[in-house]
Amino acid sequence: DAGVIQSPRHEVTEMGQEVTLRCKPISGHNSLFWYRQTMMRGLELLIYFNNNVPIDDSGMPEDRFSAKMPNASFSTLKIQPSEPRDSAVYFCASSLWGSSGEKLFFGSGTQLSVL
Amino acid sequence: KNQVEQSPQSLIILEGKNCTLQCNYTVSPFSNLRWYKQDTGRGPVSLTIMTFSENTKSNGRYTATLDADTKQSSLHITASQLSDSASYICVVTTTGTASKLTFGTGTRLQVTL
Numbered sequence: 001d002a003g004v005i006q007s008p009r010h011e012v013t014e015m016g017q018e019v020t021l022r023c024k025p026i027s028g029h030n031s032l033f034w035y036r037q038t039m040m041r042g043l044e045l046l047i048y049f050n051n052n053v054p055i056d057d058s059g060m061p062e063d064r065f066s067a068k069m070p071n072a073s074f075s076t077l078k079i080q081p082s083e084p085r086d087s088a089v090y091f092c093a094s095s096l097w098g099s100s101g102e103k104l105f106f107g108s109g110t111q112l113s114v115l
Numbered sequence: 116k117n118q119v120e121q122s123p124q125s126l127i128i129l130e131g132k133n134c135t136l137q138c139n140y141t142v143s144p145f146s147n148l149r150w151y152k153q154d155t156g157r158g159p160v161s162l163t164i165m166t167f168s169e170n171t172k173s174n175g176r177y178t179a180t181l182d183a184d185t186k187q188s189s190l191h192i193t194a195s196q197l198s199d200s201a202s203y204i205c206v207v208t209t210t211g212t213a214s215k216l217t218f219g220t221g222t223r224l225q226v227t228l
Contacts, residue, residue, distance in 0.1 A: 004158070042220035043159075043204065056215075091158050102208050102216065103149070106158025 006092050006107035014115050018080040021110045024073055025094030033104065034067055034077050035091040043091070049075065050097060082114045117142040119207050119219035127225045132195055136222045138188040138205035146210040150179055150190045153202040153221070162190070162203075195226045 005024040013019055025032045033048040047057040049069045057067070064083070069075040079086055089111050093104040119140045128134050140148070147166045151159035163172050163179040165188065171180045176199075178191045192199055205219040 043218045045216070045218075093158070102147070103161050103164065104159070104216075106160070108156070108158055 004092055004094050004105050004107035006110055008110060009108065010111045012113045012115065013082055015083055016081045018078065019082045019112060021077040021090050021112070023075045023092030023107060025075070025092070026105055027073065029094035029096050029105070031095045031097040032069060032075050033093040034075070035093065037089045037091060037109070046077070084114045087112055087114050117207070117209065117215070117217045119205055119217050121205050121219040121222050123222060125223040125225070127227060128195055130195060130197055130226050130228055134192050134195060134224065136190045136203050136224070138190070138219055140186050140188070140205070140207045140217070142207040142209055142217050144210045145183065146208040148181060148188050149206045150177070151204040151206060153204060155201070159204055197226050197228070200224060200226045
């Protein structure tokens with residue numbers, strides 16, 4: 001298995017532009033998570049899905065952020081409009097929730113820079 | 116409020132030396148505790164998992180301990196190698212209908228020659 005696949009690996013954009021991050025979870029996993037990581041705050045949960053349904057989006061900073069999971073093999077995180085304070089590394093993770101003690105498998109992340 | 120605190124924030128050791136990283140948590144109710152290793156530019160990877168009844172667990176040169184009474188865990192690295200240079204993140208899971216993960220901010224370890 002290729003693991004969790006995220007794209008793009010790096011994204012540089014200007015303030016006000018729309019940014020879309022993509023994630024392909026591990027096949028067979030039933031839960032998908034979007035995290036944001038910064039030096040100051042560490043890893044912060046933005047939203048997680050179980051069986052493609054959003055369960056907890058309380059970590060989504062504001063209405064500028066939205067996430068979708070149209071099927072079991074694909075999810076997107078969209079920021080519109082982007083702001084410089086959104087600059088961070090965004091990780092997608094998947095798991096087979098309810099087994100293996102909620103072990104998360106992370107992608108390699110998307111490094112987002114908003115100028 | 117559920118919290119996980121790790122210490123030290125950063126650590127530099129010589130190759131071949133041992134080190135111990137600490138994790139204190141106030142998460143309740145407790146389900147399990149995991150240590151993750153995050154290499155630079157990569158996502159975290161699970162090293163160990165410990166449940167309430169487990170006191171110690173090893174994974175190669177990594178040994179994790181758990182004291183559920185004092186709500187403390189440690190990760191001991193033996194005979195460190197340059198490849199151990201990474202951030203180590205402690206993650207505690209709660210039980211219940213809405214199991215949640217609480218992440219520590221990590222310890223950044225640098226192993227030097």
